[in-house]
Amino acid sequence: MSDFRIRYGMAFGPFGTISTTSAQFLLPPQDATPDVSLGTYWLTNNTSAVVYTFFDGTQQGGVVGPEEGKMIVIRFQDANTTIVNGGRIFLAQSGGAFRSGEVIGLIHSNSAWYEMFRAENAQGAITASNVGAASVAPNVDGVQTLILTATAAAVTLLSLSGGEIGQRVVVVQNSSNTITVTTGGNIALAGTSDVVMNASGAYTFIKTADNRWRIDRPAA
DSSP: OOOOOOTTOOOOOTOOOOTOGGGGBBOOOSSSSSTTTSEEEOOOOOOEEEOOOOOBOOOOGBBBBBOTEEEEEEEEOOSOEOOOTTTTEEEEEHHHHHHHHTEEEEEETTEEEEEEEEEEOOOOEEHHHHOOOOOOBOOTTTEEEEEEEEEESSEEEOOBSOOOOTTTEEEEOOEEEEEEEEESSEEEEEOOOEEEEEOOOEEEEEEEEOEEEEEEOOOO
């Protein structure tokens, strides 16, 4: 047999109705188990916090439950949506809130949904500027490199807020003032001594399963 071809290409969702304003593509707002029977491509539409725990469906003949092998692609249009990693949803990465513009693909198999892929809006590098607080806890959702600039003489890096289990963040000291890493918040250091970050130094943190950040390896 020859290769399979689809004339004019293929689109997720009903043909000729691809529009972000079309109700056909919107998941019902504030529904933790939305029905995805009638489509493959979906947009979130949540105006307040929602945690997805399953995606319902109905098969031909009225059988309750999504089709075996059904695939869905979800694009997040809001910052209010979280997908749980557990129960009947198995994600490749840990669960968490998705930012607007991100995409995830899932396939239904044996009464559960499994992640196939995701496209994240990685922020790359951000700068957190301290103006004199005794301690800082910068947010690292989607961050790969965190550049810290201390405007006070002495700053304590107490915690890293946000992030996912398994995420690595390179923290760069970008000032001549003292930045000290301590165990007072959700950062766990080996031993009891604090770590004073060298000027222009870089330190890799990893978030472990106990939701604490640990220094993976200080740069030379």
